[in-house]
Amino acid sequence: MAGSLSPARSATHRPGQPGWLRYASPLHFHPLAGRLAPWCFALAAVLALAGLAVGFLVAPADAQQGEVYRIIFIHVPAAWMSMWIYAVMALYCALSLVLRTRLSAMMASALAPTGAMFTALALVSGALWGQPTWGTWWVWDARLTSELLLLFLYLGYMALEAAIDEPRRAERACAVLGLVGVINLPVIYFSVRWWNTLHQGASVSLTAAPTMAATMLAAMLLMTLACWAYAVAVALVRVRCILRERGGVAPGA
Amino acid sequence: MDNLLHIFSGRHGAFIAWAFGSAAVMFGIELWLLRRRARRSAREPR
Numbered sequence: 001m002a003g004s005l006s007p008a009r010s011a012t013h014r015p016g017q018p019g020w021l022r023y024a025s026p027l028h029f030h031p032l033a034g035r036l037a038p039w040c041f042a043l044a045a046v047l048a049l050a051g052l053a054v055g056f057l058v059a060p061a062d063a064q065q066g067e068v069y070r071i072i073f074i075h076v077p078a079a080w081m082s083m084w085i086y087a088v089m090a091l092y093c094a095l096s097l098v099l100r101t102r103l104s105a106m107m108a109s110a111l112a113p114t115g116a117m118f119t120a121l122a123l124v125s126g127a128l129w130g131q132p133t134w135g136t137w138w139v140w141d142a143r144l145t146s147e148l149l150l151l152f153l154y155l156g157y158m159a160l161e162a163a164i165d166e167p168r169r170a171e172r173a174c175a176v177l178g179l180v181g182v183i184n185l186p187v188i189y190f191s192v193r194w195w196n197t198l199h200q201g202a203s204v205s206l207t208a209a210p211t212m213a214a215t216m217l218a219a220m221l222l223m224t225l226a227c228w229a230y231a232v233a234v235a236l237v238r239v240r241c242i243l244r245e246r247g248g249v250a251p252g253a
Numbered sequence: 254m255d256n257l258l259h260i261f262s263g264r265h266g267a268f269i270a271w272a273f274g275s276a277a278v279m280f281g282i283e284l285w286l287l288r289r290r291a292r293r294s295a296r297e298p299r
Contacts, residue, residue: 057256068265071272078276117283124279125272132265230280237287244294 024101026243033236040233044226051222059215071129072216076203077224079122082150083185085115085231086178089157093178096171103239105171106246108178109161110238114231116154123147134198142191143199146184153181167246 022028055073062069089111096105126144127137138144157174164170192201204210210217261270 056260066265067260067263068268070260070269074272074276113286114283117279121276121279124275128268128272128275132268234283234287237291241287241290241294 024103026103026106029103030240030243033240037233037236037240040229040236044229044233047222047226047229051219051226054215054222055219059219060213062216065133068129068132069216071125073219073223075122075125075129076220077227078118078125079147080224081227081231082115082119082122082147083188084228085111085118086150086153086181087185089115090178090182093175097175097179102171105175106239106242107235108174109171110235110242111231112154112157112161113238114234116151116158118227118231119147119151119154123151139198141197141199142195143188143197146188146191149184150181150188153177153184157181 023032051073055070059070061067089108092104092108092111095101096108123144126147130139131137157177160177161170161174164173191197192199203212204217204220212220260266
Protein backbone atom coordinates (compact mmCIF):
# COMPACT_ATOMS: atom_id res chain seq x y z
CA MET A 1 0.00 0.00 0.00
CA ALA A 2 1.32 3.45 -0.83
CA GLY A 3 0.54 6.80 0.74
CA SER A 4 -1.61 9.26 -1.18
CA LEU A 5 1.33 11.60 -1.55
CA SER A 6 4.10 10.18 -3.69
CA PRO A 7 7.38 9.70 -1.80
CA ALA A 8 9.10 11.09 -4.87
CA ARG A 9 7.46 14.45 -4.18
CA SER A 10 8.58 14.52 -0.55
CA ALA A 11 11.04 17.28 0.24
CA THR A 12 12.46 15.46 3.28
CA HIS A 13 15.29 13.63 1.49
CA ARG A 14 18.17 15.89 0.62
CA PRO A 15 21.06 15.01 -1.74
CA GLY A 16 24.09 13.74 0.19
CA GLN A 17 22.01 12.39 3.07
CA PRO A 18 22.32 8.66 3.89
CA GLY A 19 19.55 6.75 2.10
CA TRP A 20 18.05 5.18 5.22
CA LEU A 21 17.43 8.60 6.75
CA ARG A 22 14.53 9.08 4.37
CA TYR A 23 12.61 6.58 6.53
CA ALA A 24 12.48 9.27 9.22
CA SER A 25 9.86 10.83 6.95
CA PRO A 26 6.29 9.61 7.63
CA LEU A 27 5.65 9.41 3.88
CA HIS A 28 8.41 6.86 3.39
CA PHE A 29 7.98 5.07 6.72
CA HIS A 30 4.24 4.40 6.33
CA PRO A 31 4.56 1.99 3.37
CA LEU A 32 7.71 0.39 4.84
CA ALA A 33 5.87 -0.33 8.12
CA GLY A 34 2.98 -1.81 6.13
CA ARG A 35 5.35 -4.19 4.35
CA LEU A 36 7.30 -5.23 7.48
CA ALA A 37 4.40 -5.79 9.91
CA PRO A 38 2.98 -9.03 8.38
CA TRP A 39 6.48 -10.59 8.35
CA CYS A 40 6.99 -9.67 12.01
CA PHE A 41 3.60 -11.17 12.94
CA ALA A 42 4.49 -14.38 11.07
CA LEU A 43 7.92 -14.52 12.75
CA ALA A 44 6.28 -14.02 16.16
CA ALA A 45 3.81 -16.86 15.52
CA VAL A 46 6.54 -19.29 14.37
CA LEU A 47 8.85 -18.44 17.29
CA ALA A 48 5.99 -18.68 19.82
CA LEU A 49 4.96 -22.10 18.52
CA ALA A 50 8.58 -23.30 18.66
CA GLY A 51 9.04 -21.85 22.15
CA LEU A 52 5.84 -23.43 23.48
CA ALA A 53 6.73 -26.78 21.89
CA VAL A 54 10.20 -26.81 23.48
CA GLY A 55 8.86 -25.45 26.77
CA PHE A 56 6.00 -27.92 27.17
CA LEU A 57 7.15 -31.00 25.24
CA VAL A 58 10.96 -31.05 25.57
CA ALA A 59 12.03 -29.15 28.70
CA PRO A 60 12.06 -31.32 31.83
CA ALA A 61 10.25 -30.58 35.09
CA ASP A 62 12.21 -28.53 37.63
CA ALA A 63 13.78 -30.46 40.48
CA GLN A 64 12.44 -28.07 43.15
CA GLN A 65 9.32 -26.47 41.67
CA GLY A 66 8.01 -29.34 39.55
CA GLU A 67 5.83 -28.30 36.61
CA VAL A 68 4.76 -24.85 37.82
CA TYR A 69 8.13 -23.36 36.83
CA ARG A 70 6.84 -23.47 33.20
CA ILE A 71 5.16 -20.11 33.88
CA ILE A 72 8.72 -18.80 33.38
CA PHE A 73 8.19 -19.20 29.60
CA ILE A 74 5.68 -16.33 29.59
CA HIS A 75 6.60 -14.46 32.79
CA VAL A 76 10.28 -13.76 32.05
CA PRO A 77 9.80 -12.77 28.36
CA ALA A 78 6.94 -10.43 29.40
CA ALA A 79 9.05 -8.88 32.19
CA TRP A 80 12.07 -8.43 29.89
CA MET A 81 9.89 -6.90 27.16
CA SER A 82 8.24 -4.52 29.65
CA MET A 83 11.66 -3.04 30.46
CA TRP A 84 13.10 -3.24 26.94
CA ILE A 85 10.07 -1.52 25.38
CA TYR A 86 10.31 1.28 27.95
CA ALA A 87 14.02 1.74 27.14
CA VAL A 88 13.26 1.95 23.40
CA MET A 89 10.31 4.27 24.11
CA ALA A 90 12.57 6.56 26.16
CA LEU A 91 15.13 6.60 23.33
CA TYR A 92 12.41 7.74 20.93
CA CYS A 93 11.32 10.35 23.52
CA ALA A 94 14.90 11.69 23.65
CA LEU A 95 15.10 11.77 19.84
CA SER A 96 11.80 13.62 19.61
CA LEU A 97 12.97 16.22 22.17
CA VAL A 98 16.47 16.71 20.75
CA LEU A 99 15.93 16.30 17.00
CA ARG A 100 12.22 17.24 17.00
CA THR A 101 11.42 14.35 14.67
CA ARG A 102 7.67 13.73 14.80
CA LEU A 103 8.02 10.08 13.81
CA SER A 104 10.07 9.45 16.99
CA ALA A 105 7.25 10.79 19.16
CA MET A 106 4.77 8.69 17.21
CA MET A 107 6.89 5.55 17.68
CA ALA A 108 7.08 6.21 21.43
CA SER A 109 3.31 6.62 21.49
CA ALA A 110 2.86 3.40 19.47
CA LEU A 111 5.03 1.41 21.90
CA ALA A 112 3.35 2.53 25.17
CA PRO A 113 0.19 0.33 25.04
CA THR A 114 2.22 -2.79 24.16
CA GLY A 115 4.68 -2.02 26.96
CA ALA A 116 1.77 -1.63 29.39
CA MET A 117 0.31 -4.95 28.21
CA PHE A 118 3.62 -6.79 28.76
CA THR A 119 4.02 -5.18 32.21
CA ALA A 120 0.49 -6.24 33.21
CA LEU A 121 1.20 -9.74 31.88
CA ALA A 122 4.44 -9.94 33.88
CA LEU A 123 2.57 -8.92 37.04
CA VAL A 124 -0.35 -11.32 36.48
CA SER A 125 1.82 -14.30 35.54
CA GLY A 126 4.13 -13.46 38.46
CA ALA A 127 1.18 -13.54 40.87
CA LEU A 128 0.09 -16.90 39.42
CA TRP A 129 3.62 -18.21 39.95
CA GLY A 130 3.96 -16.62 43.40
CA GLN A 131 0.89 -18.28 44.92
CA PRO A 132 2.04 -21.91 44.52
CA THR A 133 5.75 -21.21 45.17
CA TRP A 134 5.77 -18.41 47.79
CA GLY A 135 2.28 -19.00 49.20
CA THR A 136 1.12 -15.49 48.33
CA TRP A 137 -0.17 -13.67 45.24
CA TRP A 138 1.58 -10.40 46.03
CA VAL A 139 4.16 -8.89 48.36
CA TRP A 140 5.33 -5.27 48.50
CA ASP A 141 8.79 -6.46 47.56
CA ALA A 142 11.22 -4.13 45.71
CA ARG A 143 11.07 -6.05 42.39
CA LEU A 144 7.26 -6.33 42.32
CA THR A 145 6.67 -2.76 43.48
CA SER A 146 9.08 -1.25 40.94
CA GLU A 147 7.45 -3.33 38.16
CA LEU A 148 4.03 -2.03 39.30
CA LEU A 149 5.48 1.49 39.14
CA LEU A 150 6.51 0.75 35.53
CA LEU A 151 2.87 -0.10 34.73
CA PHE A 152 1.78 3.23 36.24
CA LEU A 153 4.43 5.02 34.15
CA TYR A 154 3.06 3.45 30.96
CA LEU A 155 -0.54 4.27 31.97
CA GLY A 156 0.50 7.80 32.95
CA TYR A 157 2.17 8.27 29.58
CA MET A 158 -0.98 7.21 27.74
CA ALA A 159 -3.25 9.30 30.00
CA LEU A 160 -1.07 12.39 29.55
CA GLU A 161 -1.13 11.97 25.78
CA ALA A 162 -4.91 11.62 25.79
CA ALA A 163 -5.35 14.62 28.11
CA ILE A 164 -3.61 17.19 25.85
CA ASP A 165 -5.50 18.07 22.70
CA GLU A 166 -2.66 19.74 20.79
CA PRO A 167 -0.43 16.91 19.44
CA ARG A 168 2.88 18.86 19.55
CA ARG A 169 2.38 19.84 23.21
CA ALA A 170 1.31 16.29 24.06
CA GLU A 171 4.44 14.91 22.36
CA ARG A 172 6.74 17.21 24.35
CA ALA A 173 5.04 16.52 27.68
CA CYS A 174 5.04 12.75 27.08
CA ALA A 175 8.71 12.83 26.02
CA VAL A 176 9.67 14.47 29.33
CA LEU A 177 7.61 11.94 31.30
CA GLY A 178 9.10 9.05 29.30
CA LEU A 179 12.64 10.24 30.01
CA VAL A 180 12.02 10.80 33.73
CA GLY A 181 10.61 7.28 34.02
CA VAL A 182 13.86 5.71 32.75
CA ILE A 183 15.21 6.03 36.28
CA ASN A 184 12.90 3.14 37.24
CA LEU A 185 14.58 0.64 34.85
CA PRO A 186 17.85 0.14 36.80
CA VAL A 187 15.77 0.05 40.00
CA ILE A 188 13.74 -2.89 38.59
CA TYR A 189 16.81 -4.70 37.25
CA PHE A 190 19.05 -4.32 40.32
CA SER A 191 16.27 -4.49 42.95
CA VAL A 192 17.02 -8.15 43.66
CA ARG A 193 20.67 -7.26 44.36
CA TRP A 194 20.19 -3.95 46.18
CA TRP A 195 17.49 -5.16 48.57
CA ASN A 196 16.67 -8.39 50.33
CA THR A 197 13.66 -9.48 48.28
CA LEU A 198 11.37 -12.50 48.05
CA HIS A 199 11.82 -12.47 44.28
CA GLN A 200 14.62 -14.73 43.09
CA GLY A 201 17.80 -13.34 41.53
CA ALA A 202 18.57 -13.40 37.79
CA SER A 203 18.73 -16.92 36.29
CA VAL A 204 20.28 -15.60 33.07
CA SER A 205 23.13 -13.12 32.94
CA LEU A 206 25.46 -11.90 30.20
CA THR A 207 28.48 -12.37 32.48
CA ALA A 208 27.73 -15.77 34.07
CA ALA A 209 26.66 -19.22 32.91
CA PRO A 210 22.87 -19.83 33.10
CA THR A 211 21.62 -21.72 36.15
CA MET A 212 18.97 -23.66 34.20
CA ALA A 213 18.88 -26.59 31.77
CA ALA A 214 19.70 -25.83 28.11
CA THR A 215 16.19 -26.75 26.90
CA MET A 216 14.57 -24.49 29.51
CA LEU A 217 16.83 -21.63 28.43
CA ALA A 218 16.14 -22.33 24.73
CA ALA A 219 12.35 -22.21 25.28
CA MET A 220 12.63 -18.99 27.27
CA LEU A 221 14.79 -17.32 24.61
CA LEU A 222 12.47 -18.47 21.79
CA MET A 223 9.47 -17.02 23.65
CA THR A 224 11.40 -13.78 24.26
CA LEU A 225 12.19 -13.47 20.54
CA ALA A 226 8.51 -14.18 19.75
CA CYS A 227 7.42 -11.40 22.12
CA TRP A 228 10.00 -9.08 20.56
CA ALA A 229 8.75 -9.79 17.01
CA TYR A 230 5.14 -9.33 18.21
CA ALA A 231 5.98 -5.97 19.83
CA VAL A 232 7.68 -4.74 16.63
CA ALA A 233 4.72 -5.85 14.49
CA VAL A 234 2.12 -4.24 16.75
CA ALA A 235 4.14 -1.00 17.03
CA LEU A 236 4.44 -0.81 13.22
CA VAL A 237 0.69 -1.27 12.73
CA ARG A 238 -0.10 1.24 15.48
CA VAL A 239 2.30 3.87 14.13
CA ARG A 240 0.57 3.57 10.74
CA CYS A 241 -2.74 4.32 12.50
CA ILE A 242 -1.20 7.32 14.29
CA LEU A 243 0.21 8.62 11.01
CA ARG A 244 -3.21 8.43 9.38
CA GLU A 245 -4.98 9.96 12.42
CA ARG A 246 -2.60 12.92 12.58
CA GLY A 247 -2.75 13.57 8.88
CA GLY A 248 0.77 12.34 8.07
CA VAL A 249 -0.71 10.30 5.22
CA ALA A 250 -4.17 10.07 3.69
CA PRO A 251 -6.82 7.99 5.55
CA GLY A 252 -7.14 5.42 2.78
CA ALA A 253 -3.37 4.78 2.60
CA MET B 254 0.41 -35.29 24.50
CA ASP B 255 0.93 -37.37 27.65
CA ASN B 256 3.41 -34.74 28.78
CA LEU B 257 0.81 -31.97 28.35
CA LEU B 258 -1.83 -34.00 30.22
CA HIS B 259 0.66 -34.56 33.02
CA ILE B 260 1.49 -30.85 33.20
CA PHE B 261 -2.07 -29.51 33.16
CA SER B 262 -3.72 -32.18 35.29
CA GLY B 263 -1.04 -31.92 37.97
CA ARG B 264 -1.26 -30.08 41.29
CA HIS B 265 -0.34 -26.71 39.75
CA GLY B 266 -1.85 -27.26 36.30
CA ALA B 267 -4.53 -24.63 36.90
CA PHE B 268 -1.91 -21.96 37.67
CA ILE B 269 -0.02 -22.74 34.45
CA ALA B 270 -3.28 -22.72 32.45
CA TRP B 271 -4.33 -19.38 34.01
CA ALA B 272 -0.94 -17.80 33.28
CA PHE B 273 -0.90 -18.81 29.60
CA GLY B 274 -4.66 -18.25 29.26
CA SER B 275 -4.41 -14.71 30.61
CA ALA B 276 -1.52 -14.08 28.21
CA ALA B 277 -3.66 -15.26 25.28
CA VAL B 278 -6.53 -13.00 26.41
CA MET B 279 -4.25 -9.96 26.74
CA PHE B 280 -2.68 -10.52 23.30
CA GLY B 281 -6.18 -11.06 21.87
CA ILE B 282 -7.58 -7.84 23.38
CA GLU B 283 -4.60 -5.81 22.15
CA LEU B 284 -4.89 -7.22 18.62
CA TRP B 285 -8.66 -6.66 18.58
CA LEU B 286 -8.27 -3.02 19.71
CA LEU B 287 -5.48 -2.49 17.18
CA ARG B 288 -7.56 -3.94 14.35
CA ARG B 289 -10.49 -1.69 15.30
CA ARG B 290 -8.21 1.37 15.39
CA ALA B 291 -6.64 0.46 12.03
CA ARG B 292 -10.06 0.16 10.42
CA ARG B 293 -11.22 3.48 11.85
CA SER B 294 -8.06 5.34 10.85
CA ALA B 295 -8.25 3.88 7.35
CA ARG B 296 -11.74 5.35 6.95
CA GLU B 297 -11.16 8.85 8.25
CA PRO B 298 -8.68 10.86 10.38
CA ARG B 299 -9.75 12.04 13.86
